[in-house]
Amino acid sequence: GEDVEQSLFLSVREGDSSVINCTYTDSSSTYLYWYKQEPGAGLQLLTYIFSNMDMKQDQRLTVLLNKKDKHLSLRIADTQTGDSAIYFCAELSGYSTLTFGKGTMLLVSP
């Protein structure tokens, strides 16, 4: 079945780059998404990438997709304390619903 895996925790210093990784299993995935969740809040759509793309850049965010290895990453440049949150990777496939990973908690220290 479908499964999305993420590392659970990442800690960086303010100003550094953060890279959050995700692997997925469904080769028929069409879109892959990154969402951000702050404590006690809903999910905020950060960015997404279509499966025929290798890279997408949006201001401080860079998404890389390696379709052969089914690996997705989100790079946040110049990470700020306000970037501290849980980041979810999600894939769209099959019955057109999203399958989410368990989330990576990013902690940014001053």
Place this chain on the structure above:
Amino acid sequence: DGGITQSPKYLFRKEGQNVTLSCEQNLNHDAMYWYRQDPGQGLRLIYYSQIVNDFQKGDIAEGYSVSREKKESFPLTVTSAQKNPTAFYLCASSTNTGGEQYFGPGTRLTVT
């Protein structure tokens, strides 16, 4: 202001009672979804609806029910048959299934 609203933000119920969580959107989206989130877990799909008067079970539909009588509204009822109802519930919508989903602020349900 377009968006998705969920009410209430916090909800407390006694075991054995049914409870209904509200979800409203004014984005003119056709598809709506309900997810459950437990600590340290990802989101698990409870139900989704692609169009008014139609809905499908997700991965963990047992103990829940929904209705979709209006495009804007997709209420979720947590019944007494749900064995572990305490969780954070998130509603989302998209232009159609397959589009990016936008989330409401969530309702934290505590059942004692």
